[in-house]
Amino acid sequence: MPTPYLVLARKYRPQRFSDLTGQEHVVRTLTNALQSGRVAHAFLFTGPRGCGKTTTARILARALNCEKGPTPEPCGQCGPCVEIAQGNDVDVQEIDAASNNGVDDVRSLREAAKYLPARDRYKIYIVDEVHMLSGPAFNALLKTLEEPPGHIKFLLATTDPQKLPATILSRVQRHNFQLVPLGKIVTRLREIAQAEGVAVSDGALALVGQQAQGSMRDALSLLDQLFAAHAPGGEIGEEEAAQALGALDRGIVAGIVSAVLRRDAGAALQGIVRAYESGADFKRLADELAAHARNLVLATLPEVRQELPDHELRGLAETARGHDPAQLARVFELLQDAEEDVAKAATPRHALEVALLRAVHLAPSGSLPELVEKVDRAFAKLGGERVAPPAGARLQREVASSARTAAIAEPPVPNGAPPPVAEREPNGAPQSLEDRWRTLISAVKAARKMSQAAALEKGVPLRIVPGTVAVGFKSPNDALALEDVDSRRGVEAAFAGVMGSAVKLVIEKLPAEAAATSLAEEKERAKGERKGRRLQQGREHPAVRAAVEVLGGEIEDVRDLGEE
Template sequence: MSYLVLARKWRPQTFEEVIGQLHVTRTLQNSLRNSCVAHALLFSGPRGTGKTSVARILAKALNCEYGPAPHPCNKCGICREITAGSSIDVQEIDGASNRGIDEIRQLRENIQFLPTRCRYRIYIIDEVHMLTKEAFNALLKTLEEPPSHVYFIFATTESEKIPATINSRCQHYEFRRLCTAELADHLSSIVRTEGMGLQQDAILLLAREAEGSVRDSLSLLDQVAAYGATSLKEACEVLGIVETQVLKELAIAILESDISKALKLIDDVYSFGGNIQKFITDLVFFFRNLVVLKNLELDSAVTLLDFSREDAKEFSPLVSKYSAHSLFQVLDALIKGQEAICRSTTPKLSLEMLVIRLCSIKEVVGIDDLLGKVDKLLSSVKIQEKNLSEGYAKEIKVAPAVNPVSVTQKKCSPGAWTDFVDSVKEQHPVLGSLLTCCKAIEIKNNGDLIQLKCRSGIQHDMLCEVDHQQSLRELTKKFFKRATDVVIEEIRDNVDTGAAGKTFSLRDELIQSPLVKEAVKVFHAQISDVRIFSNRGQEV
């Protein structure tokens, strides 16, 4: 007799044996009890969660000789035929290999015939999302108004690929992944029944690696049992999985910035033949568990962790040494680096570079702790300032008076003004040229006030601009070593020579202007025409 793998041997035969899908089994049992089972059902969910098994149980419940009933007997001939897969009226179709419109047309022709032995003809189409668009369209009318003796049960792992027109004609049941604890309990009962003697920590490892899939967990258990493993170390060896202890040591090396130890652990995993992509994924989930354990109480965290209460207690001292911010920072960096490692052609090198960067990260101080340290620092500074102020007060009473350093001020005179204009020409050529145009200078209030007399015209207007006035104040203060006010006085001609004479005077003034002369000299130009405009923009 050929060996029957555990996934088939322990396949559920009744609704009660299906684990983790109570929301589906209870609904179907109530529908059977009330005789209101829909003619088209869609089962979707991750692999190995019981979709096809529930479809077979439903087929037995509908066709059982003592039914339809929510509890198939599994003893009558029809139930045994459906369990063995030899029933003519219950057909399982692989949607991946029978995906064309021709297969669906053949199915539409066959459903017209009455069942041979059973009460109903039942079509179970697995991986239905693999059907072509034309095949789905051919099913529309049949699904909407099928014969009374036909039921359709569709199963898929990718429900989003099912057309909306098909989905709307079916009752949709979503199967869920099993949590690690629930799957571990199921495996423990099987291990006890089979007499394998596998330790609980090894069972928990299988449940975690199955990622919520019952079939995957049983396949892993089959492999471990064939190896004869009983301990966690042996289970890791046969499955090629890195032990939790290695992850813990690597986490400590990263948190303690021990680059040498971290690289040695990575090299050991690589030499062991471990998958680097799988290893970085395990490391990400390990730090995720540490973050959860840090932020929650032990009793609350155990239900959300992927390891046992004993492991959680073992890792609690490790978590207590570091702040939640530091753990979260490492987790965030691992998540960002995980994608790059999975795409890399040299994943080992990428992982080593990531771990070196993580070891270089300094421990993060929380905002609350930082503010507390700042408050303490400020309070100590205030105390020191108070002590220093008292000490300074005592020293001031006994310290002799010290004469301040005197600043020698330059006396403002016509000669000094000439020197000032020359210095301005070097620093501010335009302003120096304008000052040269001034006809006279008067010094008042011992040099605190300088009055410049300038003829009406463009030079006077430019000297009165805000920017030039500001620059003039700064330059005089810098040159004479004291604040000096400079006032520009406008000189007007008393003789009215008429419009022609005024225009000639302005033209002559502009031509003789030092600024214009400087422009002619710099640009090697010559004056060809001079036009005078009024304030309104009209030519005079």
């Protein structure tokens, strides 16, 4: 017995291209190809589930095999037309790659492809969810696609074209199916309701359409569900539809978000009570609240067109007008976060209530100076002193450019370059190899040979003995600046100045996995450590914590003033 939900979808399955809803661009291309007689031997239909890919493949099969064809208008009467619609035409085979990985089907397909069609014009293979084919099945399919016999057509469909090998993609004519727009779904639902003799209000049809989220197949299943729950006679209204489909009353959702925007915690929580009494699932409610907040944000952007019924669009625009766009965006963000919290929570209702209270109390309203004022107040409450003016000014600038980065002042850190030898060791030569190496590099810098000094910093000192300085490099590229004779002489002269006699610079290749670290690597590591320390200090700084509380977001980076 077929499931009752498929009844309408089967009964009203499109039989002709002109019956397809919302895929006009695909229909146009296919119709033109059929009229001009230039039909590819392999098609790939991609797009979300339930938007008509397989249905289109069946119509195309009829168009190709109709006794009066090939024609964009198959007759619907002849043997091929009737049998393809019933799914039992000997020359049209449907393979569902999702059910058995299709490898045997595709192998037998290769065998069968050698023979001419039994009756029809073409042998047609419709492969649904083709991305689910196993590797060997892909190879078998590819072999047939490489040298397609003239009597074979492939109609491939997938929701996930990224998973297809490029070798397949390059051999098919691709058509992208789209989610069906709400308006078109509602129009089609209205036609079907009329044909079925059931009165359904526009609000109820819109609700069904919204729940279907662009899938015509889902829309028809939901309409089935609605009809099944309806006692004969009378019109199906929005409330009845909401109950039958387990949908949330839009009024409750809109009411809660409005209460949050008005900062009315009582009304927001009262909305939760109403939702609970109407049997709402809190996870679903959280999703709907975030979706509604998003719609409000979009309503402030005139260039964005929303697929919603007119009366809803008007309501959204009216609500959005009364609020600062920044506040709307912040509430959207908080409710979006709430979706996740509620999904993970042991008591979803409490998680949702906490999220709403956060949104009521924390979502900012007002201008940037007001926000900075608020940060200062929050900071004072935490027991800190008022932020010093330069840091405050800095904070304001940072907030203006990006609310995700905050900066605090920190005493300048020495930049790591070694001081001149004389300052360091007034009474004698430095002892360790590393210290002597630093001294030598300082001398090269003092001689203004900066690129050579930078190259030496990437090397590892191996030997510093009278007459010879040997340096190892893991990557030969790092030593490029030391290769020409002039560079070397300059470096050797600087070394000689420190060591008191002529020196030869020897460059050696080190294995890449050598444990020794160069000065440059050492500096890089120290910099990373400093940065981690600063980030930690920044996160713990009371002023920063106050700012995060008020503005939301997190501390991603801390920079020195003047470091840009």
